[in-house]
Amino acid sequence: MSEDVSRKRLGRGLAALIGEIDQPATPQSRPSVSADRLVPIEHVIRNPRNPRRSFDASDLEDLSRSIRQHGVVQPVVVRTSDGDRYEIIAGERRWRASQMAGLVEIPVIVRDVDDRTALEIAIVENVQRADLNALEEAQGYEQLIAQYDYTQNDLGEVIGKSRSxxxxxxxxxxxxxxxxxxxxxxxxSAGHARAIVSTSDPVALAKRIIDGGLSVRDAERLAQKDAEQANRPEGTVAKPVDAKDPDTLALERSLSDVLGLKVQLAHKGQGGQLRIDYKSLEQLDELCRLLGETNH
Incomplete structure (x- = not known):
């Protein structure tokens, strides 16, 4: 069986498991068939590879109050660890809130999976619930690529997102x-961050965006001005230029999202120029593939 076929099947398996995770359980005193068992909460430990790092204190308090009243509506997905311990695959927020609520036992679904699959499930569950901030999501993707040799296409199939x-x-x-x-x-926001990631001084622009309450479109205009200054020959004076119209900026953003690369448009009369920036041969190969090139 090829690695690509195996990964596609894995993606479908993860989707099925997430579907199981979404099945509700009754309060902790009487778990439904969705939960495999009740375990002492002190026997459950967090997963150090969980891509989620931040947990809002007020959200946890709200969830803990709900758990005190209704119990854990959704079991925590775990795998066996050393001795009688269980390591969390998905549901660390529910586990934390259960501790705050004073539960002594928690319903769990036990799954026998390896490190890679455990990380995939954690990312899929958090992405589907929008629990990860943009940086945590990116770090989770990077971890899968670095440790398990995923391509961006493979990863997109597994998590249900586009390659771009x-x-x-x-x-x-x-x-x-x-x-x-x-x-x-x-x-x-992630939109602001993407706009300034390739600029000469992202820190200064980020502070300017925050202090001025600027929109993503404003950030894109700042990034465009930064690029124009960077490409200007040393010692020359910038010529007055009209700011790009909103439609052009929107088209640049749309093309950048599709290609995953920085795209710039420059209209000249009825024609113009399309510029696509790449920073590695891997990005160039991927661009050629997307454009349907076979010989490059």
Missing amino acids: HVANSLRLLKLPEPVRTMLAEGAL
Whole structure:
């Protein structure tokens, strides 16, 4: 069986498992057939490879109040660990809130999976529920690619996202640490971050965006001006240029999302230029494949 076929089947298997996870369980005193068993909550441990790092304190408190009243509506998915321990695959937020609620036992679904599949399930579950911030999502994708040799296409099939979505997520990891912190804390949106990731000073632009409450379109205009200044020959004076119209900026953004690469349009009369920037031969190969080239 080829690796590609195996991964496609794995993707379908993950989708089926996520469907099982979505089946509700009754309160912790009487688990439904969706849960395999009740286990002491102190025997459940977090997964150090979980892509989710931040948990909002107020959200956890709200969930803990619900658990006190209704129990754990959805079992935690785990795998066996050392001794009588269980490592969380999906559901760390429910486990944390259950601890806050004072539960002594928690319903679980036990699955026998390896490290790779456990990471895939954690990413799929969090992405489907929009629980990951943009940076955590990108770091999860990077971990799968680095450790298990996934291509962006393979990863897109497994998580149910387009290749361009994966590519654009991974671009966020090129941001300097201060900007990544702003993104993780929610001060900067993923759209803002993608707009400035290739600029000469993302930190300064990020602060300007936040201080001015600028929109994503405003951020794209700032990035365009930065690119024009960077490409201008040294010692020359910039000529006055009209700002790109919103339709052109929207088209640039749409093409960038499809290709996963920076795209610039320059209209000249009835014609113009289309510029696509790539930073590695791998990106060039992928671009050629998308354009239908076979010999390059």
